[in-house]
Amino acid sequence: MAVRAEQLRLTLLFVPAAAVLCAFFLIPLGSLLVVGAGGEFGLGAYAMVLTNSRYLRSLLSTIMVSGAVTAATLAISGIVGLFLFRNRFPGRSLLTAMLTLPLAFPGVVVGFMIILLAGRQGLIGEMTAALTGERLVFAYSLSGLFAGYVYFSIPRVILTVMASAEKLDPDLEAAARSLGARPWQIVRDVILPGLRPALVASGAICFATSMGAFGTAFTLATNIEVLPMTIYTEFTLNAHIAVAAALSLVLGAITWLILSLARTVTGAAVAASA
Amino acid sequence: MRRGGLFYAQLAFSLCVCSFLIVPVLMSVTAGFTANYLHGVRSGLTLRWIGEVWGLYGDTIFRSMLVALSCLCLTLALGVPAAYALLRWKGRLGRAVEELLVMPVAVPGLATALGLILAYGRFGAFRQSWLFILAGHVVFTLPFMVRAVLAVLASMDLLALEESAASLGAGFWQRLWTIVIPNARSGILAGSMTVVTLSIGEFNLTWMLHTPLTKTLPVGLADSYASMRLEIGSAYTVVFIAMIVPLLVGLQWAAHPLKETTRQGAAASSSPAAAAAVQA
Numbered sequence: 001m002a003v004r005a006e007q008l009r010l011t012l013l014f015v016p017a018a019a020v021l022c023a024f025f026l027i028p029l030g031s032l033l034v035v036g037a038g039g040e041f042g043l044g045a046y047a048m049v050l051t052n053s054r055y056l057r058s059l060l061s062t063i064m065v066s067g068a069v070t071a072a073t074l075a076i077s078g079i080v081g082l083f084l085f086r087n088r089f090p091g092r093s094l095l096t097a098m099l100t101l102p103l104a105f106p107g108v109v110v111g112f113m114i115i116l117l118a119g120r121q122g123l124i125g126e127m128t129a130a131l132t133g134e135r136l137v138f139a140y141s142l143s144g145l146f147a148g149y150v151y152f153s154i155p156r157v158i159l160t161v162m163a164s165a166e167k168l169d170p171d172l173e174a175a176a177r178s179l180g181a182r183p184w185q186i187v188r189d190v191i192l193p194g195l196r197p198a199l200v201a202s203g204a205i206c207f208a209t210s211m212g213a214f215g216t217a218f219t220l221a222t223n224i225e226v227l228p229m230t231i232y233t234e235f236t237l238n239a240h241i242a243v244a245a246a247l248s249l250v251l252g253a254i255t256w257l258i259l260s261l262a263r264t265v266t267g268a269a270v271a272a273s274a
Numbered sequence: 275m276r277r278g279g280l281f282y283a284q285l286a287f288s289l290c291v292c293s294f295l296i297v298p299v300l301m302s303v304t305a306g307f308t309a310n311y312l313h314g315v316r317s318g319l320t321l322r323w324i325g326e327v328w329g330l331y332g333d334t335i336f337r338s339m340l341v342a343l344s345c346l347c348l349t350l351a352l353g354v355p356a357a358y359a360l361l362r363w364k365g366r367l368g369r370a371v372e373e374l375l376v377m378p379v380a381v382p383g384l385a386t387a388l389g390l391i392l393a394y395g396r397f398g399a400f401r402q403s404w405l406f407i408l409a410g411h412v413v414f415t416l417p418f419m420v421r422a423v424l425a426v427l428a429s430m431d432l433l434a435l436e437e438s439a440a441s442l443g444a445g446f447w448q449r450l451w452t453i454v455i456p457n458a459r460s461g462i463l464a465g466s467m468t469v470v471t472l473s474i475g476e477f478n479l480t481w482m483l484h485t486p487l488t489k490t491l492p493v494g495l496a497d498s499y500a501s502m503r504l505e506i507g508s509a510y511t512v513v514f515i516a517m518i519v520p521l522l523v524g525l526q527w528a529a530h531p532l533k534e535t536t537r538q539g540a541a542a543s544s545s546p547a548a549a550a551a552v553q554a
Contacts, residue, residue, distance in 0.1 A: 009446050010362050013355035017375070017416065020352055024409045025378050028389025035392050080291050083284040095288060098296050104518045106475035108496045109511055113298035121311065121504060123301065151295060183280070212382025215477040215492070219499050228384050232482075235388060245392065248385035256380040260373075 032245045039242020046246050058230040066210035073153040081161030103155040107215025114148045115139045140221040148216040153206045164198035197266040204262030208255040306509035323509035334494035342473040345411045349469050353419030361427045376417040383478025404488045410479040415472050419465040426461030467525040
């Protein structure tokens with residue numbers, strides 16, 4: 001009896017959140033599903049991401065950019081994060097603070113940062129014009145988008161690397177050192193394996209975020225053909241509502257699957273951070 | 275410790291990465307206060323662009339604050355009780371419910387926003403008001419509040435505390451109010467900062483949900499980047515950064531005392547709160 005009353009009260013505590021989730025997330029997803037299947041192509045709309053060459057191209061370039069961003073970010077942030085974790089030097093906390101400052105920048109702001117760096121009036125353009133006479137401008141293309149997503153992801157992954165490096169057992173490293181391991185051997189054989197769950201998890205987040213992000217591409221140029229931009233154009237400019245609904249469901253399924261997969265691979269340890 | 279070439283190579287690399295991140299921020303600050311960006315700082319410093327931003331986009335700043343604070347109130351009211359329920363529901367059911375609750379983070383904002391428009395777009399008054407944006411923000415930020423609170427609650431032996439309180443005669447609601455919520459406060463604090471930060475910066479959902487009369491700060495930013503001169507976009511960005519950085523500092527500060535005062539288990543679990551902010 002007491003247990004039952006307790007369960008009832010717990011359910012009562014959960015009901016408001018469940019109701020909001022239902023009304024403003026599950027029902028909207030349901031609408032997407034219905035509308036996506038209700039267009040002129042019927043259920044075939046869901047296959048169009050593979051059958052329509054424009055959508056397929058868009059999907060492939062989205063995957064390509066996201067993959068490249070993930071690889072670049074993991075490499076850059078892995079090196080920087082481990083360096084900051086393993087060394088103490090004057091200015092270290094200032095450097096860490098500056099590296100994590102852009103953490104809360106939304107995609108639109110990141111896009112603007114890339115325009116300031118590599119746009120028509122950008123710094124890189126000025127510098128290359130002065131050095132070679134040729135102005136290098138790459139902000140308004142896939143390369144600009146790549147730079148933007150790397151910019152966006154670096155602070156996040158650095159923080160994750162530093163936080164999980166702190167949780168590694170320092171005795172393991174001491175043992176390796178006493179056995180004569182060189183610093184790079186310690187990194188390769190002790191630290192990187194210990195960091196693997198964190199790297200997998202943050203890599204998955206990085207990939208999924210790049211797949212679904214919209215603000216950066218929107219700021220840089222509306223004709224960059226990545227899937228979120230394609231969906232946006234189909235919905236607002238071409239009024240292909242059913243196709244847009246189907247494509248966005250497919251995109252949502254992909255990002256959700258990637259994150260779930262990473263969580264299964266790395267176990268419950270990173271469940272909370274994925 | 276002796277420092278070899280490797281140390282300096284890594285330091286140089288880190289400084290390069292740092293300048294990639296920081297140089298455009300400094301450029302934005304400079305441009306926001308420069309009379310004419312094309313002619314550089316020599317053209318003189320001015321507050322004119324900040325003034326123009328205030329005139330053109332002042333309303334977006336207040337609307338974003340309104341949305342963020344309302345979103346915070348709702349996520350507190352919905353998320354803290356939900357986190358406690360999830361803590362108590364162990365096993366497969368609890369995990370399945372948690373998985374469902376965090377789904378809005380895994381699905382791109384664009385998809386959620388399209389769904390909201392398809393489901394509720396025909397209700398004109400709702401569609402036209404800022405509450406439509408709020409609905410999207412609440413669904414998107416709720417998981418961060420739940421996770422931050424859940425992480426802190428799971429890191430302590432709450433059951434023992436509750437049992438002693440119950441043996442002294444405390445009922446369910448009394449325990450919730452005097453044991454659970456006070457013990458969760460560091461998670462609540464971290465979750466709150468995360469929710470406000472995310473809401474103020476949210477664009478993916480908001481761009482689809484806004485109307486010309488319900489622009490938020492990031493929507494206004496996108497608008498200024500597309501249609502205003504570089505100086506105004508820069509000044510507006512400076513205003514945004516000035517709003518967001520104190521929150522970010524507060525977030526790190528909120529996660530920190532926990533690390534100092536509690537044992538390792540809790541310290542480990544404070545990072546999800548930080549990681550939550552990392553999601554944005």
